[in-house]
Amino acid sequence: MQGNNHDDVRRHNLSIILRLVHRGGAASRAQLTRLTGLNRSTIGALVAELVERGLVEERTPDPTKLAGRPSPIVAASDRVVAIAVNPEIDAITVGVVALSGVVHRSIRFATPTTPTVAEAVAITASIVTDLRRDLGKYSIIGMGVAVPGLVRAHDGLVRNAPHLGWVDEPLCDLLAEVTGLPVVAANDASLGVTAERYFGAGQGMTDLIYLNGGSSGIGGGLVVGGVAAGGRAGYAGEFGHTKVSAGCRTDSAGIAGTLEAEVTRGALLDVLGLPAGQTDADDLERALLASTAPAVRAEVNRQVDFLAVALAGAVNILNPELIVLGGFLAALYVVDPGRLTRAVAALTLGTAFDEVQIAPALLGSNLLLIGAAELAFETLLLDPQSESGNSAGLSPLSVRAAGSATAAV
Template sequence: MQGNNHDDVRRHNLSTILRLVHRNGASSRSQLTRLTGLNRSTIAALVAELVELGLAVEREPDHTNQVGRPSPIVAVNEHVVAVAINPEIDAITVGIVGLDGTVHRRIRHAVDAAPTAVEAVDIAVRVIADLRTELDPNARIVGIGVAVPGLVRAQDGLVRHAPHLGWVDEPLAEMLELATGYPVFAANDASLGAMAERYFGAGKGLTDLIYLNGGASGIGGGLIVGGVAIGGVDGYAGEFGHTRVSSSGNTDSAGVTGTLEAEVTRRDLLRVLGLASADADELERALLASDSAEVRATVNAQLDYLGVALAGAVNILNPQLIVLGGFLASLLVVDPERLLAAVAENALPASFGSVRVSAAELGSNLLMIGAAELAFERVLGDPSGFEAVTLASSAAAPA
């Protein structure tokens, strides 16, 4: 990530500095000088502007084991936060995420049935109101990011199709903006998971990775290719759940037979375990503890189907890393050797030799962090245009 010394690209340079401390954590001015190629006086001026804007803070360095004059440490301002929302068929989860990637608070509001878009907005508004009472009154809200289990049109946050939720052409971002007064951005949940793992999790520092998420609404994916998030012309790329993996008549949410989403389901795992519901951690513990032959047979079948889908992705995209989240991560933990064997059996040897398969590092915070990145992006791209309101002073936010 390179900066530029010309005054006419000050905005670019501010963005460069803020992105570095946002994604890499607190850094010394000397580190920022080295990473950007900018001179020390330019770095000092840029940092001072970010501090004045309320986006960054400076603190004295740790003098321990320092040789020579220590350089001040630059970090993002912890009071700059975003609201993150993840609507699902069994719950609406809302969180507050700091500009440093820290999830300060997360509330999971369970629902008895898949909510309508209007119901999801109403629940989110009430949860945001509860969260506002718990946070520092100086917290500054950048906006709201929404991780949706479905197809979301990138330019306006319109949910074109979220089949398990039963949503078709729902103007979710617009509805939330009207209800809260904050700018709202929405995208596919798995695509946001890929972004979060790339910047803050297992894929940190990598340029080519695939993320697959297994949730209550099925299986989706996100792609990072050559360091660039791949969304497709309308933002619909990464629908790995609809990849054909068998010749069975089982159908997925789109009515397509024999797909990954049709054969590999959280529902079937819960059924053989005798559980009505479970989060990813509870499901993983139950699978590891079970000695049932039926459970083991179901897990083996799902791992084999998952291996076929992953092998196809390896052959086409040649990634460095495949990250599995949700119940797919639970399957991996139960028998990683079987999954890798299934991938190896169907993948080109040269491509398979370059890839690792890992569980998501961010766990239950993954989609909160990914959704928040949507809201943070407008600030990261143009720090000088930063505008936000504090929780204490926001009249537009729900009370």
């Protein structure tokens, strides 16, 4: 059933070390020795191989104030990068994320209309071509795409992205053909939970669920037993269609009484009297916190109570350590944390589920870029001996536009 090993040992050990410095940040060789349980000499040899492959760099030790020979710091390379892509209804965002976790670039290309697949591919290809010119010294591992819709895990086919109007589009193949890079795609919320799990609110946890509230609905992802759950075909995490009421409001799939039908950003904006277009998640949160209007409070309470039903259902089934809320759901939680916590507790098996925590998402606008890049890195992390990317290009990266700066191209 499962393959076995001889040189798999090496691959596995290289994989573990690369994962540790990628996800846990830089670590000394001595720390790696303790974390892995491997011998000092082995760690030395393994790190040497990773350095030779250009995947990690060794720095002179930090001043540690401790006796003994200082241990070199091993850090994931800044030069090994993945391209992260996130198509949305009004823009295509392309990011350059390094194995070290640094987001070198984040380019948001606004589109006048909702992009078709062909447009999205063309725009992405154009940005990538420009980036390659700038990214001379960098090694591009591959491309990860965060799609707001159902993505078939098997081949990255976009089965249905309702808000983009994409149905059965071979996005991965198209992007791979145009860019020559290996391309992987997944649902955006599934990537969100990956990002939060490794770099955000869920660090070190093995069982967590993530719900994101966007302008077009509610999606999510889950990690079960340390494994990002995709389900049979990669469609897992559709929390938005959980039935939470007997009401007749319907969601985007035409199902009545679901979480996505009852809990909406639009209803919050309406009751606050805010315009839909220019209000982002932070604005909404501020407005909710500032408002004392009874109508606002009533709507918040109504939505929180429905959210609690969906969360309680998931908690009873999955018994997670942590529930991470993103987008406007985070705002809903922050406005009245006690109400949601109590409502969930009332609907779950009391004492047994006391330990469940709820937290807002930590990663902001970079969430999806980090998640998509992580997807692209996964191949490399699984087998650091595989051909490590193709560094094609000319000049070094200029330093502008680091972080999550937004720039038209």
